[in-house]
Amino acid sequence: MTDKRPIDANALYEDVSRMGLTNGSALGRHSGMADAIAQMIQDAPTIDPESLRGHAKWEKPENLAFIIVDGPDDSHEEPAIRCSNCGGMIPESDFDKWVWNYCPVCGFIMEDATNE
Ligand SMILES: [Zn+2]
Known part of the structure:
Protein backbone atom coordinates (compact mmCIF):
# COMPACT_ATOMS: atom_id res chain seq x y z
CA MET A 1 0.00 0.00 0.00
CA THR A 2 1.29 3.40 -0.95
CA ASP A 3 1.39 6.33 1.44
CA LYS A 4 -0.37 8.63 -1.03
CA ARG A 5 -3.29 10.53 0.46
CA PRO A 6 -6.37 11.28 -1.65
CA ILE A 7 -7.56 14.84 -1.08
CA ASP A 8 -10.23 17.11 -2.57
CA ALA A 9 -7.98 19.16 -4.85
CA ASN A 10 -10.89 21.27 -6.12
CA ALA A 11 -11.77 22.46 -2.61
CA LEU A 12 -8.11 23.18 -1.87
CA TYR A 13 -7.80 25.09 -5.14
CA GLU A 14 -10.83 27.23 -4.25
CA ASP A 15 -9.39 28.04 -0.81
CA VAL A 16 -5.92 28.91 -2.09
CA SER A 17 -7.02 30.85 -5.16
CA ARG A 18 -9.19 33.09 -2.96
CA MET A 19 -5.93 34.26 -1.34
CA GLY A 20 -4.32 35.15 -4.68
CA LEU A 21 -3.77 38.49 -6.39
CA THR A 22 -5.91 37.37 -9.32
CA ASN A 23 -8.91 37.31 -7.00
CA GLY A 24 -8.13 40.70 -5.42
CA SER A 25 -6.72 39.39 -2.16
CA ALA A 26 -5.14 41.99 0.12
CA LEU A 27 -2.54 39.66 1.63
CA GLY A 28 0.39 41.68 0.29
CA ARG A 29 3.41 40.01 -1.29
CA HIS A 30 2.22 36.54 -0.26
CA SER A 31 -0.75 36.74 -2.61
CA GLY A 32 1.52 36.04 -5.57
CA MET A 33 2.62 32.85 -3.84
CA ALA A 34 -1.05 31.85 -3.41
CA ASP A 35 -1.53 32.22 -7.18
CA ALA A 36 1.52 30.01 -7.81
CA ILE A 37 0.28 27.38 -5.35
CA ALA A 38 -3.20 27.44 -6.89
CA GLN A 39 -1.62 26.78 -10.29
CA MET A 40 0.44 23.90 -8.85
CA ILE A 41 -2.76 22.35 -7.50
CA GLN A 42 -4.40 22.69 -10.93
CA ASP A 43 -1.36 21.10 -12.62
CA ALA A 44 -1.01 18.19 -10.15
CA PRO A 45 -1.77 14.79 -11.71
CA THR A 46 -5.00 13.05 -10.75
CA ILE A 47 -4.54 9.66 -9.10
CA ASP A 48 -6.72 6.74 -10.14
CA PRO A 49 -8.20 5.67 -6.75
CA GLU A 50 -8.02 2.04 -7.90
CA SER A 51 -4.22 2.36 -8.02
CA LEU A 52 -4.23 2.84 -4.21
CA ARG A 53 -5.92 -0.51 -3.55
CA GLY A 54 -3.61 -3.10 -1.99
ZN1 LIG B 1 -8.43 -10.15 2.36
Missing part, protein backbone atom coordinates in the same frame (compact mmCIF):
# COMPACT_ATOMS: atom_id res chain seq x y z
CA HIS A 55 -2.57 -6.40 -3.55
CA ALA A 56 -2.65 -9.85 -1.95
CA LYS A 57 -2.55 -13.52 -2.94
CA TRP A 58 -4.68 -16.59 -2.32
CA GLU A 59 -2.92 -19.16 -0.19
CA LYS A 60 -3.77 -22.79 0.54
CA PRO A 61 -2.32 -23.39 4.00
CA GLU A 62 -1.68 -26.96 5.09
CA ASN A 63 -3.73 -28.30 8.00
CA LEU A 64 -6.42 -25.66 7.61
CA ALA A 65 -9.85 -26.94 6.62
CA PHE A 66 -13.54 -26.20 6.75
CA ILE A 67 -15.95 -28.79 8.09
CA ILE A 68 -18.90 -28.59 5.70
CA VAL A 69 -22.20 -29.90 7.11
CA ASP A 70 -24.07 -31.77 4.35
CA GLY A 71 -26.93 -33.04 6.50
CA PRO A 72 -27.95 -33.90 10.08
CA ASP A 73 -25.42 -36.73 10.33
CA ASP A 74 -23.23 -36.01 7.34
CA SER A 75 -20.23 -33.69 6.91
CA HIS A 76 -16.93 -33.49 5.08
CA GLU A 77 -13.70 -31.51 5.26
CA GLU A 78 -12.46 -29.15 2.60
CA PRO A 79 -9.19 -27.26 2.32
CA ALA A 80 -9.45 -23.54 3.10
CA ILE A 81 -8.21 -20.87 0.68
CA ARG A 82 -6.92 -17.86 2.62
CA CYS A 83 -6.23 -14.21 1.76
CA SER A 84 -2.57 -13.35 2.42
CA ASN A 85 -3.57 -9.88 3.63
CA CYS A 86 -6.49 -10.29 6.03
CA GLY A 87 -6.69 -14.06 6.57
CA GLY A 88 -10.27 -14.22 5.24
CA MET A 89 -11.03 -17.80 4.16
CA ILE A 90 -13.16 -19.50 1.52
CA PRO A 91 -13.88 -23.26 1.29
CA GLU A 92 -12.12 -24.76 -1.73
CA SER A 93 -15.38 -25.78 -3.45
CA ASP A 94 -16.65 -22.19 -3.32
CA PHE A 95 -13.26 -20.90 -4.44
CA ASP A 96 -13.36 -23.20 -7.48
CA LYS A 97 -16.83 -22.03 -8.56
CA TRP A 98 -15.90 -18.38 -9.14
CA VAL A 99 -13.04 -16.11 -10.13
CA TRP A 100 -12.05 -14.19 -7.01
CA ASN A 101 -10.44 -11.01 -8.41
CA TYR A 102 -10.86 -9.26 -5.06
CA CYS A 103 -10.85 -10.52 -1.51
CA PRO A 104 -14.50 -10.29 -0.35
CA VAL A 105 -13.33 -9.36 3.17
CA CYS A 106 -10.59 -6.73 2.76
CA GLY A 107 -11.17 -5.74 -0.89
CA PHE A 108 -7.54 -6.18 -1.95
CA ILE A 109 -6.79 -7.10 -5.58
CA MET A 110 -5.80 -10.76 -5.76
CA GLU A 111 -2.71 -11.23 -7.92
CA ASP A 112 -3.58 -14.86 -8.65
CA ALA A 113 -7.31 -14.42 -9.23
CA THR A 114 -7.79 -17.76 -10.93
CA ASN A 115 -7.21 -21.02 -9.11
CA GLU A 116 -4.86 -22.39 -11.79
Whole structure:
Protein backbone atom coordinates (compact mmCIF):
# COMPACT_ATOMS: atom_id res chain seq x y z
CA MET A 1 0.00 0.00 0.00
CA THR A 2 1.29 3.40 -0.95
CA ASP A 3 1.39 6.33 1.44
CA LYS A 4 -0.37 8.63 -1.03
CA ARG A 5 -3.29 10.53 0.46
CA PRO A 6 -6.37 11.28 -1.65
CA ILE A 7 -7.56 14.84 -1.08
CA ASP A 8 -10.23 17.11 -2.57
CA ALA A 9 -7.98 19.16 -4.85
CA ASN A 10 -10.89 21.27 -6.12
CA ALA A 11 -11.77 22.46 -2.61
CA LEU A 12 -8.11 23.18 -1.87
CA TYR A 13 -7.80 25.09 -5.14
CA GLU A 14 -10.83 27.23 -4.25
CA ASP A 15 -9.39 28.04 -0.81
CA VAL A 16 -5.92 28.91 -2.09
CA SER A 17 -7.02 30.85 -5.16
CA ARG A 18 -9.19 33.09 -2.96
CA MET A 19 -5.93 34.26 -1.34
CA GLY A 20 -4.32 35.15 -4.68
CA LEU A 21 -3.77 38.49 -6.39
CA THR A 22 -5.91 37.37 -9.32
CA ASN A 23 -8.91 37.31 -7.00
CA GLY A 24 -8.13 40.70 -5.42
CA SER A 25 -6.72 39.39 -2.16
CA ALA A 26 -5.14 41.99 0.12
CA LEU A 27 -2.54 39.66 1.63
CA GLY A 28 0.39 41.68 0.29
CA ARG A 29 3.41 40.01 -1.29
CA HIS A 30 2.22 36.54 -0.26
CA SER A 31 -0.75 36.74 -2.61
CA GLY A 32 1.52 36.04 -5.57
CA MET A 33 2.62 32.85 -3.84
CA ALA A 34 -1.05 31.85 -3.41
CA ASP A 35 -1.53 32.22 -7.18
CA ALA A 36 1.52 30.01 -7.81
CA ILE A 37 0.28 27.38 -5.35
CA ALA A 38 -3.20 27.44 -6.89
CA GLN A 39 -1.62 26.78 -10.29
CA MET A 40 0.44 23.90 -8.85
CA ILE A 41 -2.76 22.35 -7.50
CA GLN A 42 -4.40 22.69 -10.93
CA ASP A 43 -1.36 21.10 -12.62
CA ALA A 44 -1.01 18.19 -10.15
CA PRO A 45 -1.77 14.79 -11.71
CA THR A 46 -5.00 13.05 -10.75
CA ILE A 47 -4.54 9.66 -9.10
CA ASP A 48 -6.72 6.74 -10.14
CA PRO A 49 -8.20 5.67 -6.75
CA GLU A 50 -8.02 2.04 -7.90
CA SER A 51 -4.22 2.36 -8.02
CA LEU A 52 -4.23 2.84 -4.21
CA ARG A 53 -5.92 -0.51 -3.55
CA GLY A 54 -3.61 -3.10 -1.99
CA HIS A 55 -2.57 -6.40 -3.55
CA ALA A 56 -2.65 -9.85 -1.95
CA LYS A 57 -2.55 -13.52 -2.94
CA TRP A 58 -4.68 -16.59 -2.32
CA GLU A 59 -2.92 -19.16 -0.19
CA LYS A 60 -3.77 -22.79 0.54
CA PRO A 61 -2.32 -23.39 4.00
CA GLU A 62 -1.68 -26.96 5.09
CA ASN A 63 -3.73 -28.30 8.00
CA LEU A 64 -6.42 -25.66 7.61
CA ALA A 65 -9.85 -26.94 6.62
CA PHE A 66 -13.54 -26.20 6.75
CA ILE A 67 -15.95 -28.79 8.09
CA ILE A 68 -18.90 -28.59 5.70
CA VAL A 69 -22.20 -29.90 7.11
CA ASP A 70 -24.07 -31.77 4.35
CA GLY A 71 -26.93 -33.04 6.50
CA PRO A 72 -27.95 -33.90 10.08
CA ASP A 73 -25.42 -36.73 10.33
CA ASP A 74 -23.23 -36.01 7.34
CA SER A 75 -20.23 -33.69 6.91
CA HIS A 76 -16.93 -33.49 5.08
CA GLU A 77 -13.70 -31.51 5.26
CA GLU A 78 -12.46 -29.15 2.60
CA PRO A 79 -9.19 -27.26 2.32
CA ALA A 80 -9.45 -23.54 3.10
CA ILE A 81 -8.21 -20.87 0.68
CA ARG A 82 -6.92 -17.86 2.62
CA CYS A 83 -6.23 -14.21 1.76
CA SER A 84 -2.57 -13.35 2.42
CA ASN A 85 -3.57 -9.88 3.63
CA CYS A 86 -6.49 -10.29 6.03
CA GLY A 87 -6.69 -14.06 6.57
CA GLY A 88 -10.27 -14.22 5.24
CA MET A 89 -11.03 -17.80 4.16
CA ILE A 90 -13.16 -19.50 1.52
CA PRO A 91 -13.88 -23.26 1.29
CA GLU A 92 -12.12 -24.76 -1.73
CA SER A 93 -15.38 -25.78 -3.45
CA ASP A 94 -16.65 -22.19 -3.32
CA PHE A 95 -13.26 -20.90 -4.44
CA ASP A 96 -13.36 -23.20 -7.48
CA LYS A 97 -16.83 -22.03 -8.56
CA TRP A 98 -15.90 -18.38 -9.14
CA VAL A 99 -13.04 -16.11 -10.13
CA TRP A 100 -12.05 -14.19 -7.01
CA ASN A 101 -10.44 -11.01 -8.41
CA TYR A 102 -10.86 -9.26 -5.06
CA CYS A 103 -10.85 -10.52 -1.51
CA PRO A 104 -14.50 -10.29 -0.35
CA VAL A 105 -13.33 -9.36 3.17
CA CYS A 106 -10.59 -6.73 2.76
CA GLY A 107 -11.17 -5.74 -0.89
CA PHE A 108 -7.54 -6.18 -1.95
CA ILE A 109 -6.79 -7.10 -5.58
CA MET A 110 -5.80 -10.76 -5.76
CA GLU A 111 -2.71 -11.23 -7.92
CA ASP A 112 -3.58 -14.86 -8.65
CA ALA A 113 -7.31 -14.42 -9.23
CA THR A 114 -7.79 -17.76 -10.93
CA ASN A 115 -7.21 -21.02 -9.11
CA GLU A 116 -4.86 -22.39 -11.79
ZN1 LIG B 1 -8.43 -10.15 2.36
